[in-house]
Amino acid sequence: MTPTPTRSEAADPRVGRLRRLLIALAGLVTVLALIHHADHVIRGELVLSYGVDRDWNHSGWPFQAPITPFTASLLVYLILVPGIVFTVRRRFWAGYWLVASLVLGAVIVLVHFAPGPKTETPAVIFASYGESSGSALVGVLALVDVFAIVASLLALLLVAIRARWVSGRW
Numbered sequence: 645m646t647p648t649p650t651r652s653e654a655a656d657p658r659v660g661r662l663r664r665l666l667i668a669l670a671g672l673v674t675v676l677a678l679i680h681h682a683d684h685v686i687r688g689e690l691v692l693s694y695g696v697d698r699d700w701n702h703s704g705w706p707f708q709a710p711i712t713p714f715t716a717s718l719l720v721y722l723i724l725v726p727g728i729v730f731t732v733r734r735r736f737w738a739g740y741w742l743v744a745s746l747v748l749g750a751v752i753v754l755v756h757f758a759p760g761p762k763t764e765t766p767a768v769i770f771a772s773y774g775e776s777s778g779s780a781l782v783g784v785l786a787l788v789d790v791f792a793i794v795a796s797l798l799a800l801l802l803v804a805i806r807a808r809w810v811s812g813r814w
Contacts, residue, residue: 662807666741667731669800673748674724676793683786684714687769690776700772702764713755713762720748738807739814745801749794756790766790 688703690696704712723744730736756764766787773783808814 694776741804
C-alpha cells in the first residue's frame with residue numbers, strides 16, 4: 645500500500661522522487677553494509693584459521709567470543725533500517741539522512757582510511773585474503789564494497805541536501 649502523497653509532493657513531484665531516491669540509496673547502503681559485515685566475519689575466520697597476523701582479525705561477537713569494534717558497528721542497522729521505515733512513512737526527511745550519512749561516512753572513513761595501529765586499511769583487507777586464502781579477486785571485491793559504501797553515503801548526503809533545497813524543509 646502506497647502512502648497518500650503529502651501536499652508538498654502533490655505540489656512538486658520532485659519531492660516524491662527525492663523521497664524514493666533517499667529510500668533507495670539508504671537501502672543500497674544497508675545491503676552494502678551487510679556484505680561488508682559478512683566480509684568481516686569471513687576474513688576473521690580466515691585470519692584465525694590460516695594463522696596470519698591476528699591484528700587483521702576485525703570480527704567479533706556474535707561471530708567470535710570477544711566484543712570488539714565490529715560488535716559496535718552492527719548498530720549501523722539501528723540507524724539505517726528505522727530510517728528507511730520512517731522515510732517510507734513520511735516521518736523522516738532530508739535532515740535525518742544528512743546526519744546519518746555524515747555520521748556513517750565519518751565512521752567508515754576513520755575505521756578504514758585514517759592512519760592508526762588498528763585501522764583496517766584497504767591494504768589490510770586485501771592482504772587478509774591474499775595471505776590466508778590466496779584469493780586476490782575476493783580481496784578486490786571486498787575493497788570495491790568499501791568504496792561503494794563511501795560513494796553511496798556521499799550520494800545519500802547530496803540527495804538529502806537536494807531534498808532540503810527542493811522541499812524547503814529538513
